[in-house]
Amino acid sequence: MPPGALMQVLRQFTDVSDKDLLVGVGDSDDAGVYRIAPDKAVILTIDFFPPIVDDPVTFGKVAAANALSDIYAMGGEPALAMNVVCFPEELPISVLNDILAGSMEKLKEAGVLVVGGHSITDKEVKFGLSLTGFVHPDKIITNAGAKAGDVLILTKPIGTGVVTSAMKSKKASKQESEAALKCMLTLNKAASSAMIALKGGVNACTDVTGFGLLGHAMEICRASSVGMTIEAEKVPLLPGAKLLISKKKFRPKNIKENMDFILPDISITSKLDEDLYTLLFDPQTSGGLLISVPGERAGLLLEALKVAGVEASSV
Structure with a gap:
């Protein structure tokens, strides 16, 4: 759904008041957070979408990894999952079995238990998960704490949208496809653990998904009431992403929607390659x-991420 339209709808439902609701709809954050004890809060999130790859097992893995990221971004530990399934009558049930098997593999990697789910008949396959995690109420990491002088660190390259679009048309090379799949299948668990363990902590975090890098960066800016400078040349890219984006037929339609949402609030300070x-x-x-x-802790975090096997970049 276009981010502008989504925000317009959600603005009407932000007046929820509860002393234990720590993060809600009005916060535009990655998930909701509700305190259930002085030392424990529950994190609630849901994410599902149509297949972005042809192989059903891989699709299930990607969907699970994607859904888990909201909890990792908030410094939480995912614990429980429920499947959300839309499935056509015409497809063999073995396809659904493969999707669920792929998802289960990633959930086991994350230490998450599947406790149920819901399914409906639909014309198109859609799959995802509702997830529950836990975090100490004093240790929640939101998108609202960024401060002047902070350094931005990105833990994965960008370009999955355009590369998977080319993959659907069988126009992505083997190297491009494998790199994109590796990126999407990598849990943000190690990155989150390094972030949580950083002495002194971080100020804000979000996961980069449907709104693109600039869209999610803008969410941090708006929630934190700060400005932000991103050095585009430092942003890590997936192999082939820049070449594929130059071929307009592979550009996801969401790119224009993201641009419409963000452009009024950004400025370009130097000549920038269009692609x-x-x-x-x-x-x-x-x-x-x-x-x-x-800024004084950025080097320590980058080193911790490197030790954890995360190829992060300062942007």
């Missing part, structure tokens, strides 16, 4: 964490 600029709006699936960390 690189466009990639900054590319909708991501199972994208990385975008972390706002005090």
Whole structure:
């Protein structure tokens, strides 16, 4: 759904008041957070979408990794999952079995239990998960704490939107496809753990998904009441992403929607390659964490991420 239209609808439902609702609809954050005890809060999120890859097992894995990211971005530990399934009568049930098997594999990797789900008959396959996680109420990481002088760190390259679009048309190379799949299948668990363990902590975090890098960066800006400078040349890109984005037929339609939502609030301070600029709006699936960390701790976080096997970049 276009981000502008979504925000317009959600504005009508932000007057929910409860002393234990720590993060709600009005916060435009990655998930809802509700305190259930002085030392424990529950994180609630849901995410589902149509297949972005042909192989059903891989689709299930990607969908699970993508859904888990909201909890990782908030510094939480995912615990329970429920499947959300839309499935056509015409397809063999073995396809659904493969999707669920792929999802289960990623959930086991994350230490998450599947406790149920819901399914409906639909013309198109859609799959995702409702997830529950936990976090200490004093240790929630939201998108609202960024401060002047912070450094932005991105934990995955961007470009999954345009590469998967080319994959659907069988126009992505083997190297391009494999790199995009590896990116999407990598859980943000290690990145989140490094972020949580950082002495002194970070100020804000979000995961980069459908609104693109600039869209989610803008959410941090608006929630934190700060401005932000992103050096486009430092943003890590998936192999082939820049070449594929130059071929307009592979550009996801969400790019224009993201541009319409963000452009009124950004400015370009130097000459920028058009294709690189466009990639900054590319909708991501199972994208990385975008972390706002005090400048004096940025080096420590980058080193911790490297030790954890996360190829992060300061942007």
